[in-house]
Amino acid sequence: MAEPIAHSGKGMKLHTKILLGLVVGAVLGIAVNQTLGGDHEAVVFVNKYIAGPVGQIFLRLLFMIVIPLVFASIALGVAGLGDLRRVGRVGGKAIGYFLASTALAATLGLIAVSVVRPGEQIDRVTAEQLRTEFAGDASSRVEAAASTDFGVNTIVNMFTRNPVKSAVDLDLLGIITFSLIFGAALTLITAERAKPMLSWLEALQDVVIKIVEMAMRFAPYGVTALIFGVTSRFGFHLLKPLGAYVMVVIGALLIHVLVNLSLILRFLVGVSPFLFYRRIRAALVTAFSTSSSSATLPTALSVAERNLGIPPSIAGFVLPLGSTMCMNGTALFEGITVIFLAQVFGVALNLGQMVVVMVMAVLTAVGAAGVPGGSIPLLVTILVMFGIPAEGIAIILGVDRILDMSRTTVNVCGDLSATAFVARTERVWNASMIPSNEEMAVPHVLDDSPGWPKAADAPK
Ligand code: ASP
Numbered sequence: 001m002a003e004p005i006a007h008s009g010k011g012m013k014l015h016t017k018i019l020l021g022l023v024v025g026a027v028l029g030i031a032v033n034q035t036l037g038g039d040h041e042a043v044v045f046v047n048k049y050i051a052g053p054v055g056q057i058f059l060r061l062l063f064m065i066v067i068p069l070v071f072a073s074i075a076l077g078v079a080g081l082g083d084l085r086r087v088g089r090v091g092g093k094a095i096g097y098f099l100a101s102t103a104l105a106a107t108l109g110l111i112a113v114s115v116v117r118p119g120e121q122i123d124r125v126t127a128e129q130l131r132t133e134f135a136g137d138a139s140s141r142v143e144a145a146a147s148t149d150f151g152v153n154t155i156v157n158m159f160t161r162n163p164v165k166s167a168v169d170l171d172l173l174g175i176i177t178f179s180l181i182f183g184a185a186l187t188l189i190t191a192e193r194a195k196p197m198l199s200w201l202e203a204l205q206d207v208v209i210k211i212v213e214m215a216m217r218f219a220p221y222g223v224t225a226l227i228f229g230v231t232s233r234f235g236f237h238l239l240k241p242l243g244a245y246v247m248v249v250i251g252a253l254l255i256h257v258l259v260n261l262s263l264i265l266r267f268l269v270g271v272s273p274f275l276f277y278r279r280i281r282a283a284l285v286t287a288f289s290t291s292s293s294s295a296t297l298p299t300a301l302s303v304a305e306r307n308l309g310i311p312p313s314i315a316g317f318v319l320p321l322g323s324t325m326c327m328n329g330t331a332l333f334e335g336i337t338v339i340f341l342a343q344v345f346g347v348a349l350n351l352g353q354m355v356v357v358m359v360m361a362v363l364t365a366v367g368a369a370g371v372p373g374g375s376i377p378l379l380v381t382i383l384v385m386f387g388i389p390a391e392g393i394a395i396i397l398g399v400d401r402i403l404d405m406s407r408t409t410v411n412v413c414g415d416l417s418a419t420a421f422v423a424r425t426e427r428v429w430n431a432s433m434i435p436s437n438e439e440m441a442v443p444h445v446l447d448d449s450p451g452w453p454k455a456a457d458a459p460k
Helices: 014-035 041-063 066-081 084-116 124-133 135-146 152-158 163-168 172-188 191-233 243-269 273-279 281-290 293-307 312-325 328-344 351-367 376-385 390-425
Strands: none
Touching (some): 014 041, 014 191, 014 281, 041 281, 041 293, 066 084, 066 172, 066 191, 066 312, 084 172, 084 243, 084 328, 084 351, 124 135, 124 390, 135 376, 135 390, 172 312, 191 293, 243 328, 243 390, 273 281, 281 293, 293 312, 293 390, 328 351, 328 376, 328 390, 351 376, 376 390
């Protein structure tokens, strides 16, 4: 019996341990930051030789399996869905949900920032100070934006010329397109010929899942280290001038989860939002501590299939797509930040322009890479579009990490809600298939059964 992401094998449940790691890391980090200061020798030493390496190893354990996991899950997902019309329908439904939920989030962000107007609460002198303090970091982000090719080429580039190069560059959209085509082609050859490849892909997926399990066992320490690293060095003094802006972003993110996504879960998916969030919390904590949707994908897949009971053919197909295309939190953050900086620089935007900001926030969120700060270069391109100084991004960079952690958590929440929505509307899953607590608390058994259920096991 495969072990759900709930139990660490002995004593305390794994997600409790991970949450504990989050709290311990945050408390220790804030404490040393406030007493010794982020630049203190001891803090620098701990970050360089202990917290930094531990956090990095955890991140890399997750990143190292993203490419094989995406390839195996999508190819198997498509093959498991069987006929290509069904693949098209499921894909269309998923992308429709991604766009609609992201637009909802961006609109909420625009309303919040227009009502609170945090940009008007920041005086010119403070804005100038922040700009100078983060000017160096900002100019490298602006340079990155200049080399960002966003537009029709984004679509062309999805059709990778070389999947191996896409894998090397962690170009997920390229790998996703390749895997979709690969999976589709698998359904078009004879069953006899397809069989060895399907077994190979299933074995690959099983191995990767074992690595996810190992990484998750390490997660409590990795999470502690990552959170300590951020909080011990964080410029808490920046929270004062930027407090209103940070509150608007975090407040709107919370409203999106607690109201928008919860209503969708309750009424369109038919599941209790509370139960849903409890079941996916290992993925939420991973997202919060890594600030990366891509790094969270292995955990997200694991909780979707094991803790929610969503069939692998749907989860393996929708989640990888969502981790790079569905970014509710990012679009919300982008909308707020564009208007906030417009307010700081006194650039007035009319309603029509606001709608364009909303559309751009949605499109760039689809295009943003699921890595820490992945949306910043695209955000810069929106600023330029509206005549807001690109270097103005410096004003928010000091608080971006904390916002990145928060928006990534909402991005992952959105991805998982999309997966549940698609599974529900495809009639292959419903709330009654969520494993009960007792089922989830199956003790760890070191057996040789490979792990997750196979695509073919999905209820029809
Ligand atoms: N860090 C975000 C993610 O991985 C992307 C971003 O908004 O920068 O989902």
